Amino acid sequence: MSTQHSRTAARFMIAPATVLLLGWMLIPLCxxxxxxxxxxxxxxxxxxxxxxFRNYENxxxxxxxxxxxxxxxxxxxxxxxxxxxxxxxxxxxxDQPMFGQGIVRILVIAPFFVMPTVSALVWKNMFMNPVNGLxxxxxxxxxxxxxxxxxxxxxxxxxxxxxxxxxxxxxxxxLTAIQSLDSEQxxxxxxxxxxxxxxxxFITLPHLSRAITVVILIQTIFLLSIFAEILVTTNGGPGTAxxxxxxxxxxxxxxxxxxxxxxxxxVIAIILANIVAIFLMRMIGKNLDA
Amino acid sequence: xxNITLKQITKSFGDVQVIPPLDLxxxxxxxxxxxxxxxxxxxxLMRLIAGLEDVTSGSIEIDGRNATETSPAKRGxxxxxxxxxxxxxxxxRKNIAFPLRMAGMSKEEQxxxxxxxxxxxxxxxxxxxxxxxxxxxxxxxxxxGRAIVREPAAFLFDxxxxxxxxxxxxxxxMEISELHKKLATTMIYVTHDQxxxxxxxxxxVVLQAGNIEQVGGPLxxxxxxxxxFVAGFIGSPKMNLFSxxxxxxxxxxxxxxxxxxxNVSTESGMWKGRVGVSEHLGSxxxxxxxxxxxxxxxxxxxxxxxxxxxxxxxxxxxDMDKLHRFGADGLRLA
Ligand SMILES: Nc1ncnc2c1ncn2[C@@H]1O[C@H](COP(=O)(O)OP(=O)(O)OP(=O)(O)O)[C@@H](O)[C@H]1O
Ligand SMILES: [Mg+2]
Numbered sequence: 001m002s003t004q005h006s007r008t009a010a011r012f013m014i015a016p017a018t019v020l021l022l023g024w025m026l027i028p029l030c031x032x033x034x035x036x037x038x039x040x041x042x043x044x045x046x047x048x049x050x051x052x053f054r055n056y057e058n059x060x061x062x063x064x065x066x067x068x069x070x071x072x073x074x075x076x077x078x079x080x081x082x083x084x085x086x087x088x089x090x091x092x093x094x095d096q097p098m099f100g101q102g103i104v105r106i107l108v109i110a111p112f113f114v115m116p117t118v119s120a121l122v123w124k125n126m127f128m129n130p131v132n133g134l135x136x137x138x139x140x141x142x143x144x145x146x147x148x149x150x151x152x153x154x155x156x157x158x159x160x161x162x163x164x165x166x167x168x169x170x171x172x173x174x175l176t177a178i179q180s181l182d183s184e185q186x187x188x189x190x191x192x193x194x195x196x197x198x199x200x201x202f203i204t205l206p207h208l209s210r211a212i213t214v215v216i217l218i219q220t221i222f223l224l225s226i227f228a229e230i231l232v233t234t235n236g237g238p239g240t241a242x243x244x245x246x247x248x249x250x251x252x253x254x255x256x257x258x259x260x261x262x263x264x265x266x267v268i269a270i271i272l273a274n275i276v277a278i279f280l281m282r283m284i285g286k287n288l289d290a
Numbered sequence: 291x292x293n294i295t296l297k298q299i300t301k302s303f304g305d306v307q308v309i310p311p312l313d314l315x316x317x318x319x320x321x322x323x324x325x326x327x328x329x330x331x332x333x334x335l336m337r338l339i340a341g342l343e344d345v346t347s348g349s350i351e352i353d354g355r356n357a358t359e360t361s362p363a364k365r366g367x368x369x370x371x372x373x374x375x376x377x378x379x380x381x382x383r384k385n386i387a388f389p390l391r392m393a394g395m396s397k398e399e400q401x402x403x404x405x406x407x408x409x410x411x412x413x414x415x416x417x418x419x420x421x422x423x424x425x426x427x428x429x430x431x432x433x434x435g436r437a438i439v440r441e442p443a444a445f446l447f448d449x450x451x452x453x454x455x456x457x458x459x460x461x462x463x464m465e466i467s468e469l470h471k472k473l474a475t476t477m478i479y480v481t482h483d484q485x486x487x488x489x490x491x492x493x494x495v496v497l498q499a500g501n502i503e504q505v506g507g508p509l510x511x512x513x514x515x516x517x518x519f520v521a522g523f524i525g526s527p528k529m530n531l532f533s534x535x536x537x538x539x540x541x542x543x544x545x546x547x548x549x550x551x552x553n554v555s556t557e558s559g560m561w562k563g564r565v566g567v568s569e570h571l572g573s574x575x576x577x578x579x580x581x582x583x584x585x586x587x588x589x590x591x592x593x594x595x596x597x598x599x600x601x602x603x604x605x606x607x608x609d610m611d612k613l614h615r616f617g618a619d620g621l622r623l624a
Binding site for chain 1: 342375377393
């Protein structure tokens, strides 16, 4: 592939970025580790000292912990399923020649450019609000009781909002993958007597497997740490109904003023994320080998 | 099984008519080759027959039934694509079995047919491999295998050998010819390589800009080209065509003589010229002769070696009974 010389040059040139990134990541990580073994409560900042694994114990036995864990998984899985399924369908749709294709494609990608906080607020106030929201308006127009999405189905609502944000990403990646599908293969399958559905199942889907893997891997990384959407819509509530691990860490550190326990939660979240990553790579990583 | 009749078919992409009204009869068991320059509509014509493109007007009959509106799968034709179009994620076995699987055939039957096709095509050792792990020629054979198992009424080949190197191409040419003898199924074959056309075809269809210029057997096209286009297109090196005074003297508006039908002498002959480049192939020598007063360049084919040099003066005389005479409209006279 490359010569010894060009490899050395490449290493030399990425070195500054690597060092910067390492510092950026290592320092906070080390401080989190440090705090997770310290007593550090903002209400009593003068009482400090080493506490061993007490912070971890507290976090793991916190009744909210199991809820947060299941919520995190539900959030990740829900969004992944919705974005991958709808993404494949949308990509196929956008691949068809149609009038105004360019504009439609830009519109589909647009949600990705909206900041998470902004889009969550728009959803909360303009769509899901039980009094002023569009959904409530529509429900009233047909004579139904408005549904209070964020308090009656908080987690599902957040899954919906996050899916809306990530759908463009999935669609975009899958669309480029579909466009790289050799049209002669499709025609060959057509001549071989495959129905449109079989063609999708036997030709398109296998062709997309690598792109789907990429979408799942990248999205999982980001979905495990969803925070802004929860903060501005439900505040993790009602109760802990929409609290995920990230939000629980925040709640412990900055709402309960226990930075030590929050740090322990952060470390636990990192470990869990790595477990998920290992599982994912085991299960679907082989798709990435050419 | 395997009669295909095209009646007055046309094809337009938007405003551009690629195929003007065209009639063609392909008989059962024939090996028909479409040749023509690039962009003349060979692939389009084949895709119309396959049903991958809709005809703009006219009708297609397969075995006497009107198939104009029939879907590609139901026409009973099998196509081998230029890029082979194998399914990359399936093993060779699954690739070949795919049409059978789509037809809902049982696993045992599928396997039996795949094994049979594989043994015909020497693919038995490769059945469990993926297409990516095969050579070009092997991929080509898998594509043919996928076509064979369907037992189609006719095979369609769109430049199937153009991705192969010269040696392999000769080999595959023979194999496809053999296959045609063995199966005796109608085959339609697109190529722009006239050696392929001449060696394989029962019937050659010469196309230009969507028009059929001539239909006939290889030797018929060689000996009696219907017009100047076919005359110039069939044969290698190309026929020498000239017009003007000399042509009128010989009885046509344009007169053609093939390089192999010119006699060369260093002393006397009908036309005098100056030798330019000579191409020595060992078995033959192609001389490029200039300043003959006919056209800029006359090509001559001499058997074996010929000791002439660049700039030498040379005399040419045609075999008078091998002259081709064409009228002002480009059509053959007599
Ligand atoms: N989908 C299409 N839309 C518009 N024009 C097309 C389309 N497909 C083919 N054409 C035009 O039709 C003409 C015939 O194309 P075709 O592919 O049949 O040529 P061909 O004889 O197979 O050439 P080649 O030997 O290069 O494969 C060309 O001028 C091409 O530009
Ligand atoms: Mg072509």
